[in-house]
Amino acid sequence: MPNYVHSLGGQVWRFGSLAELMAKASPARSGDRLAGIAALDAEERAAAQMALADLPLASFLHDAVVPYEADEVTRLILDGHDARAFQPVAALTVGGFRDWLLSDLADATALAALAPGLTPEMVAAVSKICRNQDLILIARKVEVVTRFRGSIGQRGRLSTRLQPNHPTDDPAGIAASILDGLMLGNGDAVIGINPASDSLPAVETLLHMLDEVIRRYDIPTQGCVLTHVTNSIALIERGAPVDLVFQSVAGTEAANRSFGIDLALLREGRAAGLSQGRGTLGDNVMYLETGQGSALSANAHHGVDQQTLEARAYAVARMCEPLLVNTVVGFIGPEYLYDGKQIIRAGLEDHFCGKLLGLPMGCDICYTNHAEADQNDMDDLLTLLGVAGINFIMGIPGSDDVMLNYQTTSFHDALYLRKVLGLRPAPEFEDWLQRSGILVGARLAETLPPAFRRAIAGAV
Amino acid sequence: MSGQEDRGPVTQMPWTGLRALTPARIALGRAGTSLPTAPHLAFQMAHAQARKAVQLELQAEALADGLGALGLQVMQLHSAAPDRPSYLQRPDLGRRLDAASRAVLPAAGECELALVIGDGLSATAIHENALPFLRVLLPALAGWRIGPVAVVRQARVAIGDEIGAGLGAGNVVVLIGERPGLSSPDSMGLYLTHAPRPGLTDEARNCISNVRPQGLSHAEAAHKLVFLLTEARRRGLSGVALKDEAEALATPARRNFLLED
Numbered sequence: 001m002p003n004y005v006h007s008l009g010g011q012v013w014r015f016g017s018l019a020e021l022m023a024k025a026s027p028a029r030s031g032d033r034l035a036g037i038a039a040l041d042a043e044e045r046a047a048a049q050m051a052l053a054d055l056p057l058a059s060f061l062h063d064a065v066v067p068y069e070a071d072e073v074t075r076l077i078l079d080g081h082d083a084r085a086f087q088p089v090a091a092l093t094v095g096g097f098r099d100w101l102l103s104d105l106a107d108a109t110a111l112a113a114l115a116p117g118l119t120p121e122m123v124a125a126v127s128k129i130c131r132n133q134d135l136i137l138i139a140r141k142v143e144v145v146t147r148f149r150g151s152i153g154q155r156g157r158l159s160t161r162l163q164p165n166h167p168t169d170d171p172a173g174i175a176a177s178i179l180d181g182l183m184l185g186n187g188d189a190v191i192g193i194n195p196a197s198d199s200l201p202a203v204e205t206l207l208h209m210l211d212e213v214i215r216r217y218d219i220p221t222q223g224c225v226l227t228h229v230t231n232s233i234a235l236i237e238r239g240a241p242v243d244l245v246f247q248s249v250a251g252t253e254a255a256n257r258s259f260g261i262d263l264a265l266l267r268e269g270r271a272a273g274l275s276q277g278r279g280t281l282g283d284n285v286m287y288l289e290t291g292q293g294s295a296l297s298a299n300a301h302h303g304v305d306q307q308t309l310e311a312r313a314y315a316v317a318r319m320c321e322p323l324l325v326n327t328v329v330g331f332i333g334p335e336y337l338y339d340g341k342q343i344i345r346a347g348l349e350d351h352f353c354g355k356l357l358g359l360p361m362g363c364d365i366c367y368t369n370h371a372e373a374d375q376n377d378m379d380d381l382l383t384l385l386g387v388a389g390i391n392f393i394m395g396i397p398g399s400d401d402v403m404l405n406y407q408t409t410s411f412h413d414a415l416y417l418r419k420v421l422g423l424r425p426a427p428e429f430e431d432w433l434q435r436s437g438i439l440v441g442a443r444l445a446e447t448l449p450p451a452f453r454r455a456i457a458g459a460v
Numbered sequence: 461m462s463g464q465e466d467r468g469p470v471t472q473m474p475w476t477g478l479r480a481l482t483p484a485r486i487a488l489g490r491a492g493t494s495l496p497t498a499p500h501l502a503f504q505m506a507h508a509q510a511r512k513a514v515q516l517e518l519q520a521e522a523l524a525d526g527l528g529a530l531g532l533q534v535m536q537l538h539s540a541a542p543d544r545p546s547y548l549q550r551p552d553l554g555r556r557l558d559a560a561s562r563a564v565l566p567a568a569g570e571c572e573l574a575l576v577i578g579d580g581l582s583a584t585a586i587h588e589n590a591l592p593f594l595r596v597l598l599p600a601l602a603g604w605r606i607g608p609v610a611v612v613r614q615a616r617v618a619i620g621d622e623i624g625a626g627l628g629a630g631n632v633v634v635l636i637g638e639r640p641g642l643s644s645p646d647s648m649g650l651y652l653t654h655a656p657r658p659g660l661t662d663e664a665r666n667c668i669s670n671v672r673p674q675g676l677s678h679a680e681a682a683h684k685l686v687f688l689l690t691e692a693r694r695r696g697l698s699g700v701a702l703k704d705e706a707e708a709l710a711t712p713a714r715r716n717f718l719l720e721d
Contacts, residue, residue: 030549166482167644167675171716173482179475179718180486184493196670199684199704213718228700258661260700297551298661333639335551369510369640370548370581375503398485398499400506403670405641407507415493444493448474456475459717 006051013047019065021055022121023305024048025128027345031293031306031336038305049129053095060121066302066312071253072263077119077315086117094125101126101138101356111142115358120251120311123353127307132345135352136388142355144391146323147282148222148243150428152189153360153391158423160395160414161326161362162187165403169196171209172459177397178213179452183438184411185418186395188429189324189362190244190287192224196403203227204240211241217436217451220428222279222323224287229261229269236272244287244323245273251312254300263319270320281428284323284360290314291328292346293336306336307346311353318357324392325359327351329381330367331406340377343367347381351388362392366408375399375407382409386417393417415444470496478717483643483674506642513645515544518579519587520611526591530598532575533608537561537623539578541614554616556658557623561612565626571607573689574629574656578615582637582645589648589672590635597682601689617651617665624656631692632656633685638669646672650681652688654698664699666692 004015015021023037025048032038039045061081064074083090088110089097100106106114127135145153152159164177174193181187191214193206203225210223222243229247236242247269250256256263273285290313295301301309310327317325327350330343337343347363354361365381367373382393399410417423424430424442433439437449448456473487488499495503524534538561541553557565577590598606607627612619617634624632634651641647650668653660666688671681684704692698 034550034552164484166484167670170481173484175716175718176475176478176481176486177484179478180473180484183473183475184490196676197684197704198667201705209716209719216719230700231703234703258663260663299659300661333548333551335549338549369507369642370514374507396484398488398495398503400485400503400642402483402485402641402643405639405644405647407642410495412488412490412493412495415490419493444471444490446471453474455717455720456478458720459478459481459715 004051006047008047008050013044013051015048015051018063019302019304021048021052022065022125022128022308025052026305026307027128029306029336029342029346030334030338031296034335035296035301037303052125053093053129055094055125057092057094057097057122058090060119060125065121065304065308066252073251073253073256073312073316076263076319077312081119082116084117085114088114089117095129097122097126098129098134102134106138106141108141108143111356112358115356118356120315120353120357121308123356124308124311127349127352130352132348132384135348136384139352139355140387140389142389144355144358144360146284146360148279148284148323149281150188150220150426151281152323152426154427155389156423157426158386158390158414158418159189159392159426160186161189161324161392162191163194163394163396163401163408164191165194165396165401167196167403169202169206171205174209175213179456180397181395181411183448183452184415185425185433185439185444186411186414187219187221188426189392190222190224192226192287194226194404198227198231200231200234203231204235204238207235207240207242218432220432229265233269233272236276241278242273242276243278245269245285246287248289249313249316250290250294250298251309251316252295252300252302255295255298256316258298258300263316266316266320284321286320286322287324287326288317288320288322289326289328290317291332292350293332296336297332307349310350314354314357314359317359323360324362325354326362326364327354328364328366330371330373331364333368334371337371339372340374340380343371343373344377344381344384348384348388351385351390360391363390364394364408366394366406368406378407378409382413382417386421386423503642510640510642510645513584513640514581516583518583518613520613523577523586523590523611527609527611530591530594535564535608535610537564537610537612539612539614539616539619547614551616554614555618557619565623569607569626570628572605572630572693573601574607574624574627574632575609576612576620576623576632576634577609578612578619578634578636580615580637581639582647584640585637585646585648585672586635588646589678593635593648593671593678593681596678597685600682600686618660620651621653621656621660622658624653625658629656630654631689631698644672644675647675648672650685652685652692652698654692654696666698666702666704
């Protein structure tokens with residue numbers, strides 16, 4: 001195993017492995033401290049960053065942070081590496097790669113062509129030596145567009161997942177939140193329900209409801225019930241209308257096993273989704289969620305820092321050609337991301353790494369009530385990710401998820417971001433908002449569209 | 461002056477009546493496209509209250525008295541996390557018992573079902589739901605050999621594996637306070653593990669979430685849990701491979717107004 005050394009002014013820092021070097025080069029966060037792999041202080045962190053910057057990018061193709069023999073995610077990454085796509089940066093160090101990414105050489109076309117040549121570890125490494133503004137500037141250059149019934153991720157567009165969760169999955173309660181969101185121009189990425197109950201009959205009921213609402217109002221969006229991939233496969237076999245197949249994914253084989261999945265099962269889930277042929281514009285049929293800390297939480301981290309493992313989860317996601325990848329950044333709790341500062345940094349890193357690897361990144365900009373964070377921190381991350389060109393964010397009524405018990409971005413927050421940055425909804429959805437009278441031009445209408453006025457009148 | 465400014469800065473939403481259908485914060489109105497002052501400040505207050513709930517201590521003695529009154533034998537245990545700050549930052553400590561508690565566990569027990577009650581992130585959830593839920597559950601578990609009930613402070617879900625293994629339990633069910641939400645500081649979770657032993661991960665567990673009067677009712681939660689327990693015992697497994705096929709109890713279905721003719 002190679003030794004990594006950095007000397008400065010007579011002092012020498014040694015790092016015993018690539019994983020140790022990566023962990024110590026990571027900006028501070030509680031999860032790496034919990035794992036006992038964080039830098040002891042800022043000086044050791046800076047030394048690790050200097051040593052990391054000197055490392056040739058190509059060395060990541062020979063030195064795996066999680067052993068090739070022990071982990072199918074490592075095998076996926078290395079076996080799937082596109083050496084030709086890698087050529088433009090093959091001779092660079094990690095530090096040189098940062099400079100290249102910041103330069104005008106790295107435009108949208110160059111970055112799209114490069115994506116298959118990058119491994120998660122390479123993008124994780126360069127992210128560790130980037131300031132927040134670098135993460136924003138570089139990610140902003142990348143455009144990743146995916147399609148099902150609409151086009152998500154075009155430059156100048158911001159989509160939202162309308163998240164109409166209800167504590168008991170009550171159809172009328174869910175419908176009330178859907179209406180609230182649609183009237184505020186939300187829901188173009190997906191209408192996605194976290195079910196309170198994972199029981200198959202309950203999930204099936206919700207799938208039918210989403211399908212009927214989308215068809216009744218002719219909405220160019222897609223539905224999803226966020227249930228385990230094996231449930232979606234079983235429900236597709238029963239003939240239930242599944243638009244998007246959902247799954248949480250992680251960056252090691254063992255962490256995925258703790259989720260009850262492996263790569264073969266994900267491929268099976270994608271094939272089941274494709275077999276439905278329900279997308280009208282494209283066949284990106286999966287909705288995936290990730291989040292720093294999930295591998296450590298499952299005791300499946302192999303001594304690797306949580307940000308590098310998160311980037312490895314994007315290799316798993318890349319295999320699935322998803323419509324949406326959502327990093328649920330503040331949900332896991334303060335033991336992994338302690339406060340607003342750490343959550344903001346992680347959100348920017350995840351978006352950056354995912355975009356460089358070619359993924360349609362969104363972010364659940366969120367926090368729990370046991371974390372040291374508040375609405376102002378979320379406003380900061382929301383604005384920063386908007387500038388960075390994020391594909392989609394969550395939209396829920398008043399930021400309060402009454403089923404999952406955490407706070408994420410509201411329908412109003414999405415409108416704020418669209419307003420201050422001049423962003424618009426997905427084009428097909430924007431047309432629908434105008435056609436159905438929810439938007440007049442770019443503004444919300446002052447009166448309710450007739451179809452929804454009738455529905456509300458019948459409800460109360 | 462345009463007509464719009466005549467209406468004042470806040471646009472109310474004509475679907476406030478739908479609030480009867482959900483606890484979600486719908487129909488909040490808009491100032492421009494932003495949150496008006498009143499709902500904005502109501503949110504700030506709710507957040508302050510939820511932050512306070514996280515710090516509340518479990519009333520373990522009162523709970524033990526209540527369990528005793530249900531005819532259950534009780535053990536008072538503590539995780540290896542000595543206090544709330546350690547609990548919040550060191551989940552590993554919350555997943556295992558401290559030395560004193562380990563000594564209390566019987567050397568060789570045997571039962572079909574061990575019950576573990578932990579404070580988790582909301583002691584309020586346990587104070588308000590644990591006993592009422594057990595009053596509904598226990599009659600439905602006639603015929604099950606139930607071991608002593610462990611009441612555990614500063615507990616995380618996986619601590620049930622160590623306790624279940626120590627009690628030689630065929631199955632363990634952990635009742636635990638879930639992270640308090642803005643609108644629901646009292647939500648209890650139920651986690652079932654077959655053949656519990658230290659080192660298991662989430663895939664080995666079945667979860668029933670949001671158990672509270674305004675969420676999943678005690679009756680509905682007990683119905684689901686009994687279904688899962690029965691299947692776990694019959695098939696010798698729990699977790700991802702054990703699907704919740706329990707049909708919902710008959711509840712009056714509310715019309716989905718978006719799909720009315």
